[in-house]
Amino acid sequence: xxxxxxxxxxxxxxxxxxxxxxxxxxxxxxxxxxxxxxxxxxxxxxxxxxxxxxxxxxxxxxxxxxxxxxxxxxxxxxxxxxxxxxxxxxxxxxxxxxxxxxxxxxxxxxxxxxxxxxxxxxxxxxxxxxxxxxxxxxxxxxxxxxxxxxxxxxxxxxxxxxxxxxxxxxxxxxxxxxxxxxxxxxxxxxxxxxxxxxxxxxxxxxxxxxxxxxxxxxxxxxxxxxxxxxxxxxxxxxxxxxxxxxxxxxxxxxxx
Numbered sequence: 001x002x003x004x005x006x007x008x009x010x011x012x013x014x015x016x017x018x019x020x021x022x023x024x025x026x027x028x029x030x031x032x033x034x035x036x037x038x039x040x041x042x043x044x045x046x047x048x049x050x051x052x053x054x055x056x057x058x059x060x061x062x063x064x065x066x067x068x069x070x071x072x073x074x075x076x077x078x079x080x081x082x083x084x085x086x087x088x089x090x091x092x093x094x095x096x097x098x099x100x101x102x103x104x105x106x107x108x109x110x111x112x113x114x115x116x117x118x119x120x121x122x123x124x125x126x127x128x129x130x131x132x133x134x135x136x137x138x139x140x141x142x143x144x145x146x147x148x149x150x151x152x153x154x155x156x157x158x159x160x161x162x163x164x165x166x167x168x169x170x171x172x173x174x175x176x177x178x179x180x181x182x183x184x185x186x187x188x189x190x191x192x193x194x195x196x197x198x199x200x201x202x203x204x205x206x207x208x209x210x211x212x213x214x215x216x217x218x219x220x221x222x223x224x225x226x227x228x229x230x231x232x233x234x235x236x237x238x239x240x241x242x243x244x245x246x247x248x249x250x251x252x253x254x255x256x
Contacts, residue, residue, distance in 0.1 A: 082237065127200045172192075
């Protein structure tokens, strides 16, 4: 009989027994016996509990813990007082914070504002340039403040490096006229433009009266649903004209 043996770290040894039968065939058996003077520890209840918990966690994770470490691409940035608010020395405490998270087919944009007049409606736009004349703009929605002058809104849309506006040539195509009051009636036809990226954001007072209540001028602008808004109060002018914050989010490059 040929025998090979070894000792493991806990003092137990393994013996491989090889025997040969009458036909010359070799069979091998393995046994595990404690080494003389050594005793195998008996698992405690705590050991079994820890082992069971570890097994349960592994099963819940499906054996793929790295899957949890797959965050969605996102960006965070501030909005600051607009050039109009600074020029007119008003809305001194106004500030905004934005988080954009890629969900794959769309993005989710969370906007928090504070330091604004209480119980007031504001109009939120995605724009080409942060300061007047703003270029092309898209009316995204409204944000209303509470009695402490704070507001929050969540928007869903395309808010990343692919955000753009296009009007395929030729221009002059008919458009519905819904709001025809002065000073800014609807256009009845559209201009033509190749794709223009809109990487900036802006927030406007919902009315000139609301702006006046905040110590701002009663200037009338186009930036609400009826085209009779007040001045811009917050913007992303803290970013370069051609590098607005939405340009920073590139889900494709991030593997999203």
